[in-house]
Amino acid sequence: MNRRNNDELRVIATEHAPDDANQVADFTPGLIDVGEHHLCPGCGEPIAIRAVMDAIALLGLADTCIAVFGIGCSTAFSNNLDVEVLQALHGRAPSVATGVARVHPGLAVFTIQGDGDMANEGLQEVLHAAARGENIVCIMLNNGVFGETGGHLTVTTTIGQRTKNTLDGRTAAEHGHPMRIAELLAQIDGVGYVARGAVNDAGNVARTKRMVVEAFTAQQAGLGLSFVEILTMCPTGWFVPTDEAPDYLASTLAGTHGVGVLRSALEPA
Amino acid sequence: MTTRLVEGSAVVAEAMVRAGCRFFAGYPMTPFTEVLEHMAESLPRVDGVCINAESELEAVGMVWGAAAAGARAATGSTGQGLSLMQESIAEAAMAGIGFVVLNMARGQGDYFQATRGGGHGDYRTPVLAPSGPAEVTELVADAFELAERWRNPVVVVGDYYMAHTWVDLDVAAAVPDPPPAPDWALDGSSGGTGSAKLVSPLGTTKQRDGVGYDLAAHYDHCAQRRQAMTEGIAPRAECLHTDDADVVLVAYGTMARYAEAVVTACRTEGLRLGLVRPITLWPYPSEIVAEACAETKVVAVYENNAGQMIDDVNLALLGAAPVVGINGFRTDSSAFGIAPDVTVENLTASVQALFEQYG
Numbered sequence: 001m002n003r004r005n006n007d008e009l010r011v012i013a014t015e016h017a018p019d020d021a022n023q024v025a026d027f028t029p030g031l032i033d034v035g036e037h038h039l040c041p042g043c044g045e046p047i048a049i050r051a052v053m054d055a056i057a058l059l060g061l062a063d064t065c066i067a068v069f070g071i072g073c074s075t076a077f078s079n080n081l082d083v084e085v086l087q088a089l090h091g092r093a094p095s096v097a098t099g100v101a102r103v104h105p106g107l108a109v110f111t112i113q114g115d116g117d118m119a120n121e122g123l124q125e126v127l128h129a130a131a132r133g134e135n136i137v138c139i140m141l142n143n144g145v146f147g148e149t150g151g152h153l154t155v156t157t158t159i160g161q162r163t164k165n166t167l168d169g170r171t172a173a174e175h176g177h178p179m180r181i182a183e184l185l186a187q188i189d190g191v192g193y194v195a196r197g198a199v200n201d202a203g204n205v206a207r208t209k210r211m212v213v214e215a216f217t218a219q220q221a222g223l224g225l226s227f228v229e230i231l232t233m234c235p236t237g238w239f240v241p242t243d244e245a246p247d248y249l250a251s252t253l254a255g256t257h258g259v260g261v262l263r264s265a266l267e268p269a
Numbered sequence: 270m271t272t273r274l275v276e277g278s279a280v281v282a283e284a285m286v287r288a289g290c291r292f293f294a295g296y297p298m299t300p301f302t303e304v305l306e307h308m309a310e311s312l313p314r315v316d317g318v319c320i321n322a323e324s325e326l327e328a329v330g331m332v333w334g335a336a337a338a339g340a341r342a343a344t345g346s347t348g349q350g351l352s353l354m355q356e357s358i359a360e361a362a363m364a365g366i367g368f369v370v371l372n373m374a375r376g377q378g379d380y381f382q383a384t385r386g387g388g389h390g391d392y393r394t395p396v397l398a399p400s401g402p403a404e405v406t407e408l409v410a411d412a413f414e415l416a417e418r419w420r421n422p423v424v425v426v427g428d429y430y431m432a433h434t435w436v437d438l439d440v441a442a443a444v445p446d447p448p449p450a451p452d453w454a455l456d457g458s459s460g461g462t463g464s465a466k467l468v469s470p471l472g473t474t475k476q477r478d479g480v481g482y483d484l485a486a487h488y489d490h491c492a493q494r495r496q497a498m499t500e501g502i503a504p505r506a507e508c509l510h511t512d513d514a515d516v517v518l519v520a521y522g523t524m525a526r527y528a529e530a531v532v533t534a535c536r537t538e539g540l541r542l543g544l545v546r547p548i549t550l551w552p553y554p555s556e557i558v559a560e561a562c563a564e565t566k567v568v569a570v571y572e573n574n575a576g577q578m579i580d581d582v583n584l585a586l587l588g589a590a591p592v593v594g595i596n597g598f599r600t601d602s603s604a605f606g607i608a609p610d611v612t613v614e615n616l617t618a619s620v621q622a623l624f625e626q627y628g
């Protein structure tokens with residue numbers, strides 16, 4: 001290890017930032033245009049989007065990828081990325097991405113949708129795209145609610161979870177059972193990679209980023225549709241204090257929607 | 270010239286391939302089905318893609334993506350299937366994504382669907398109505414030009430008769446290459462440059478511009494583009510013997526061909542019958558209709574529905590001449606819009622009654 005001598009160490013003046021110091025703006029992750037966003041404090045979606053953009057930067061795909069966004073809170077990022085973006089309607093991103101990918105088969109075409117967008121409004125789209133073996137990456141940000149409309153029940157809402165239209169908590173008898181989307185996709189012929197990550201702590205963020213890297217690696221190898229579900233905090237929609245949201249995710253969402261790699265056609269590293 | 274005897278839907282498919290269409294997606298429904306079959310056969314031969322989509326929602330979604338990626342793209346359906354597509358058609362107009370939509374109706378019951386659309390928001394779609402296979406090639410090419418020029422979906426209206434009329438098609442000429450993708454289309458390459466492209470129905474300003482989506486500004490921009498499109502497309506219609514006509518028929522598509530036969534026959538008998546055949550159903554050729562009917566005693570709108578285009582004729586004439594409808598035909602049990610009463614004889618009888626009443 002190169003360790004400098006004490007006398008080589010520079011004394012940093014604290015009254016002003018030195019000219020060569022990193023400014024806050026410099027910490028804006030690569031491929032994200034502006035660090036500020038309008039999502040709620042404690043929201044998990046910006047962390048998930050950053051994991052995706054970091055993976056794209058890591059694989060050097062910035063100028064060979066096209067993102068297709070759904071409609072939900074994460075739509076706030078469709079105009080804030082330094083990769084090409086096509087905005088789709090609520091529920092329609094997988095078919096839109098199919099059209100893009102068939103015109104540009106060499107590109108890394110990927111979708112970003114919420115659970116309401118992908119699994120409520122447009123579930124058949126991702127299932128059909130998977131079965132067709134479309135060579136795209138589909139990312140689902142799963143917070144178990146329609147965050148954008150104010151915290152309403154989705155098909156992934158867990159039993160007992162309070163939402164705006166299940167104020168006493170979801171019950172199977174009244175509101176039906178939660179669907180496990182990653183498990184659903186994992187059993188479809190035509191998928192190359194399926195995993196579920198989470199962004200409630202640093203370890204899970206790192207693991208999730210690795211999953212996204214693997215998903216794009218499978219896509220680049222032409223292995224068919226890759227799917228990564230990412231559990232994200234929605235303190236606003238869950239009606240829990242911001243700092244309690246990560247634990248709430250671990251104790252509710254992750255109990256039903258278990259984190260891990262469910263299927264991979266990649267050669268073991 | 271080498272000709273082949275083909276059905277009208279094959280003419281539609283061939284016209285699309287020749288107009289540069291290289292992406293097509295659809296879900297079967299008669300008489301759109303036959304176009305889909307022909308596209309599935311012909312597109313792979315020119316390195317194009319035809320997807321048998323799992324639903325109309327997905328078909329139009331795929332076309333949204335392909336068009337944004339710079340391909341000349343088209344979809345279509347019939348009645349119900351087009352109802353399902355309305356959300357995407359309306360929103361594509363806001364996103365500035367142009368593609369062609371075939372409204373392969375059965376009869377003419379979907380005139381309102383084609384010309385008004387069932388989607389949300391302040392949008393319009395140009396609508397072209399060929400009278401039969403012979404006019405399809407020209408109008409399909411025009412439709413792709415308009416879609417690209419105005420970055421807006423464009424509708425081409427056909428029907429059961431047109432899809433199933435067998436005609437000679439010239440198959441000798443080489444298929445031209447499609448035009449290059451427009452500048453704004455996505456191909457990934459602007460990523461990482463600090464000014465990556467964005468195609469979105471919510472606008473194209475980015476957060477880095479200090480704005481983010483500015484919906485007020487975007488909708489204003491869309492309104493301006495729509496206005497320019499409205500003024501920029503010349504309404505088209507064909508007039509036959511309208512100069513001295515006492516009775517003028519207004520009819521589009523297949524119905525206009527019956528009307529044409531009746532006009533020709535009536536003229537040989539000295540009856541002063543005329544015909545206006547709208548070719549653009551939007552923008553509607555209101556001025557042409559008004560001018561053609563300025564001196565006439567009565568205007569009769571002949572359509573295979575319960576009376577839809579008659580609204581546009583009334584709007585064109587604003588009371589300048591009496592307007593009656595020849596419509597409301599019973600259809601056969603096939604549900605394909607086949608109206609046994611749509612015959613030259615019946616139309617002749619209706620026209621003669623008008624001459625007696627108004628002549």
Ligand SMILES: Cc1ncc(C[n+]2csc(CCOP(=O)(O)OP(=O)(O)O)c2C)c(N)n1
Pocket residue numbers: 045071072073074090113114115116117118141143145146147148149154
């Ligand atoms: C066709 C249609 N229906 C409803 C809406 C309203 N809407 C906007 S976002 C949304 C739910 C978003 O939930 P989700 O996809 O889970 O994203 P989140 O906001 O939780 O990130 C709904 C219902 C819409 N935009 N379009």
Ligand code: SF4
Pocket residue numbers: 038039040042043044045073143147148233234235236237
């Ligand atoms: S409502 Fe939920 S998902 Fe939406 S920004 Fe707020 S915390 Fe995030």
Ligand SMILES: [Mg+2]
Pocket residue numbers: 072114115116141142143144145146147154
């Ligand atoms: Mg959600």
